[in-house]
Amino acid sequence: MNEHITRQLREAAEAHQPDRARMLARVQRGAAGPAVRHRARSGLRSWPKVALAGLAAVGALATGGLAMAGIGSWTPTPSDTVTTAPATPSPTVEPTPTPTRSAPPPAAPAPATPAPPTGAPTGTPTGPRPTPSASSRAQNGPLWSEASIDPHSTVFWAQSNLTLRTTQPLTSLTVELRIAQTGDVRDTGNWRTLPVDDFTVTVQETGGALVYRWVLKPGRTVPAGQHEFAGQYNHATGVRGSANDGYRVDAQSAGGSASVWGGFPPGR
Known part of the structure; x- marks a missing residue:
């Protein structure tokens, strides 16, 4: 059985x-609490x-x-599935670019030397001294003189300089520059290192030359030392010859009267 x-x-x-x-x-x-006892079926009591x-x-x-x-074999239902939120991505830090040293800018070209403005001195002349001749006298009494063509002169513009030195004060002074008319010679200005109000200045074309003349006013005095006089002018394009240019200075001092004169070196 x-x-x-x-x-x-x-x-x-x-x-x-x-x-x-x-x-x-x-x-x-069963997982939540103690097991619950069930009643046995009535049919089993006879076994x-x-x-x-x-x-x-x-x-x-x-x-x-x-x-x-x-x-x-049990698969959890969608309601029992645990969803994990995606982790927040960390911000990406971009690397800071290393600054690149730029090449220095190219040096600017040196500006061309402009022609000196009208009425402005250009310094002590450096041109060659005129060759002494029977028609020139560069030194007399307290006076010493030297003529030159300014180095800033060009093929269409020039400046004639006269350097005058005196060892004694001058009570009378007349300075004259003669620029030969070689073609289209025209006045563009003049200057001197002595006070403007001490001189009467005239510029005129006469005898085939452009003549600059400075005359010391009565009662004025020229101190001992070195002084500059200059005449500026345009001319025909090209190298201008200055063989026919010249100067003359007449002065009076305590020691008496004195005069110097001479020509200019070759022009440019």
């Missing part, structure tokens, strides 16, 4: 279709105790295996 019961139980277990929902509910209740014990053992084994199989 026991083998018959065992065989029936085995066949019943193999043919049993587990109720998945009920098993899950039982597993959940012998040995049959009931075997049936209970086989049933427990079958139920437990099915429950474990159900749990192993």
Whole structure:
């Protein structure tokens, strides 16, 4: 009888279709609290105790295996899935570019030397001294003189300079520059290092030359030292010859009267 019961139980277990929902509910209740005892069915009370014990053992084994199989194959429903929020990406720090040292700008070309403005001195003449001749006298009494063509002169403009030195104060002085008319010679200005108000200045074309004349006003005095006089003029384009140019200085000092005169070196 026991083998018959065992065989029936085995066949019943193999043919049993587990109720998945009920098993899950039982597993959940078991995890939540103590197991609830159920009343045994009334039909089983007539079975012998040995049959009931075997049936209970086989049933427990079958139920437990099915429950474990159900749990192993159970896939959580969408409501049980835990969604993890994506981690906030750390801000990307861009590397700071290394500053590149720029090449220095090219040096600006040196400005061309402009022609000296009208009425402005250009410094001590550096041109060659005129060759002494019977028609020139560069030194007399307290006076010493030297004529030159200014180095800033160009092919269409020139300046004739006269340097005058005196070792004594002068109470009378007349300075005259004669610029030969070699073609389109026209006055563009003049200057001197002595006070403007001390002289009367005239510029006129006469005898085939442009003549600059400075005359010391009465009651004025020229101190001892070096002084400059200059005449400025345009001329025909090209190298201008100055062989026919000249100067003359007449002065009066405590030692008496003195005069110097001479010509200019070759022009440019």
